[in-house]
Amino acid sequence: MTTIGNDIINRVGGGSGIDTGNLINDLVSLQSTPDQQRLDRRQELLESQISDYGLLRSALSSLEGAVNAVSSKDTFDAKSVSLPDTSLIALTQLNAKAAAGDYRLKIEQVAQPQSLSSASFASQTTEIGKGELTIRFGDWNGALDNFNVDAEKTGATITIDETNNTLTGLRDAINQADIGVQASIVADGGAYKLLLTSPSGATNELEISVTEEAGSPGLAAFSFDESSQSMTQEQEGMDALVRVNGLLVARDSNHITDVIEGLEFDIFNSSSTEVINLNISADKSTAEQAIRDFVEAYNTFFDEAQKLTGFNEESGEFGSLRNDSLADNLVDQVRKFIGGAVPGLEDGFTSLANLGIRTRLDGRLEINEDPDEPNTNFRAAIDKNFGLVRDLFVPTTNSSDAKVKINSYSARTQPGTYEVVISQDPTRGQFIADPLPASFPLDTSGKDYSFDIRVDGVDAATIALPDGKTYNSAQELAADFQTLINLDASLQAAQVKVSVSYNTDTGALEFVSDAYGSDSRVSFAAVGDDMGELGITAKAGSSGLDVVGTVNGEAAFGYGNILLPAINTKADGLSMTITPGATNSTVTFSRGFAGGLSSLVNDFLSNNGLINEREANIREDLEDVDDDRAELERRTEAYRSRLQSQFLAMELIVNNLNNTGSFLDGILDRLPFTAKNN
Structure with missing residues (x-):
């Protein structure tokens, strides 16, 4: 400058x-x-x-x-498994849920599906009539004159009209119903047959009831129920039979997922002599x-x-x-968390130091494996206290009452201990019929056993018990009510269902929604002339109740059987399922290290x-x-x-x-x- x-x-x-x-x-x-x-x-x-x-x-x-x-x-929870050479099974999955131990397996029977074939048709485009086919799953007796419906499985009602009233159209309609039934057309000496194959298993056999449209007959050629069997059974349904450590269990599929928890395998063949020895062990190395x-x-x-x-x-x-x-x-927060105790853990291993992981003077971590320091030795912690190591790292939830189950938590949930008190059980909507005046066997021939039902606010189309069917017991009748109601398209679309049972103490049918809470209700809007014989009249049932309770003394939000702590409390974000009968529980939550x-x-x-x-x-x-x-x-x-x-x-x-x-x-x-x- x-x-x-x-x-x-x-x-x-x-x-x-x-x-x-x-x-x-x-x-x-x-x-x-x-x-x-x-x-x-x-x-x-x-x-x-x-x-x-x-x-x-x-x-x-x-x-x-x-x-x-x-x-x-x-x-x-990683596991490893040893399996000898065998042509009977192949392992497909081993997950952390598998229980460690030795297992002896013997494959006594392979599962197979039922198959039904129709009469012959000259062409795949031959018209077959119009109407409806109702397919249900269950179990036929050996004589094929009695069918026990499986109330827990949902079939389908298939409509055949002018758009699909051919052999090809029927095949495609059944396949598009997506209920596990495989329909195919098989050529047979210049003619064609419809072949239906059910899912494998003894209780996955098919009942096919047909309602023909007036003036357009033909669909009856595909019936297979107690009153009419136009189709022919080519093969019966059978369960896979597996003996596990001497216990015989039956499964409807050759893909076995739950015989040994956490282990899945496929069955290919059976043997009356071969025994398969399996060993599942914990894999701590992972x-x-x-x-x-x-x-x-x-x-x-x-x-x-x-x-x-x-x-x-x-x-x-x-x-x-x-x-x-x-x-x-x-950096400071991460270092403090690394060196501190894990929030929500009150006993066992509560910090990395408990398993021999410590912070050096320069701020880096080191693993102590000195055998002369057994209380802070990483090797000893893994070998002798692996459960405590696991609980230190992973999130944990506990409830002192099994009827109070923690489903999930959120980023808002603070680790800690919370007292849950239930003052009102959750209940499901239900319809209790009058005692059954009818006696059994019950023949539906010529009777108007039709009804309009509403479940959880959803109206089903008019439903009727099959005409010409004989029920040998009230339990069979209840099972048919349940499957027919749950087959309704509107109820399926809304994902609502009912359970129907017969109360032997009261002698009445009981229709119960699968959902809990105040939005749950079962009502009959209209009934056929003869429904009174079954104790059913047109009236509303009773609504369910939402669970009511507190968490740490503060009123929680209950919807159905789900209880949620109040917003902006420490427990906010916890979701708990409450089983009827719960009164109080101490629940704890830790995110783990x-x-x-x-x-x-x-x-x-x-x-x-x-x-x-x-x-x-x-x-x-x-x-x-x-x-x-x-x-x-x-x-x-x-x-x-x-x-x-x-x-x-x-x-x-x-x-x-x-x-x-x-x-x-x-x-x-x-x-x-x-x-x-x-």
Whole structure:
């Protein structure tokens, strides 16, 4: 600055011409350079922080991936299985639910489906009549003269009209019903037959009842019920029979999923002599490796975070996030959680230190495997207290009463212990008929056993018991009511169902909704002339009740059999299913070490998390730098214009002075009285 100032003085004082352009540039640069350098440093820091927050996000994401591995119950419940060479079965899945132990399997029978064939038709497009086919599942006796309907399985009512009244149309309509029945057309000596194949199993056999449309007969050729069997049974349905450690169990499929919990296998053949020996054992190595991977992932995160928030020895410089409060707080919170006790755990292993994972002086984690320290030895914890290790890492929920079941929790739910008190049981809507005046066997021939029913506010189409059917017991009648009602398309679309039973104490049929709560009700809007013989008249049933209760003394929200704690309480987010008969329960909830750390990391990484918010603020600061640059440019140009005007005015003055000087130069020689005489 001194050199430039002296140069200006010298130039002006010398009385020579001034290089005003360079002089103005120098003056402008002298004024704007400090601000420009400040903005450059600010922009460089902000851009470095954006980049380094990306690195910090990446390090956190890697840590989160390792945390997710140790937060899964399946990681700690992993199993392994040994299976000898055999052609009878093949294992398809082994999951964490499998119970460890030795199992002896003997395959005594393979499951098979029932198959029915129709009479022959000359063409696949031969018209077959119009009307409805009602397909139900159940079990035929050996003589095929008595069918026991399976009330728990839903069949279908299939409409055949002018759009599909051919053999091909019927095949396609049955397949499109998507109830597990396979329909195909088989060529047989120049003619064609419809072949129906049920799902495998003894109780998946088919009953096909036909209602023909007046004036368009033909569908009766596909009936297979107690009163009419136009189709022929080619093969009966059979269950798979498997003996497990001596216990004989039957399953309707050759894909066995629940004989040994957690183990699934397919059956291919049976044998009267071969015994398959299976051994299922716990696989602790999966969890152990996941924990070791987590420790490594944390140390990698910590090293990367130190470079960004502290001194980077590789670059020899401090990280751009050194004085960033959020980055410092993020690392500090993670470190505190790593070293602290897990919220919600009151006994057993409550921190990483209990299983020999400790924090070194430099902040990194290390695994203690020193056999001379048995109380804080990782190997001993895995081998001797694996259950406690599992409970430390994974989320846990417990209830002192099995009738109060915790279904789920949310990010809002705080770990802790809560007292649940039930003051009103949930109940289901129901219709209790009058005692049955009819006796059994009951023949429906010529009777009007039709009715209109409403379940949970949904109206079904008119339903009728089959004409010409004989019921040998009230239990058979109740099963038919249940399947016919649950076959209704409107009820199926609304996913509402009923259970129908016969109460031997009262002698009456009972229709009960599958849903709990005040919206649950079963009513008969209209009934046929003979329904009174079954104790059923047109009237409304009783509504169910919603569960009522408190959590930690505060009124909870009950809907059906679901109880939800009040909003903005510590238990907010818990969802509990209440079974009738529950009175009170103590429930506990812990996210576990992994769940708590995952929740903490997610607070930083989520789309509306703190890192995104901080990055948005930095981008706004960068926009402010751009605005400051534009403002500096405007001020600089204004200063330049002012200097140019001032120097221009100065030059005009100097030029005028120079002109005046030239005019005055020798003026005495030209004035009268002072002029020199020649």
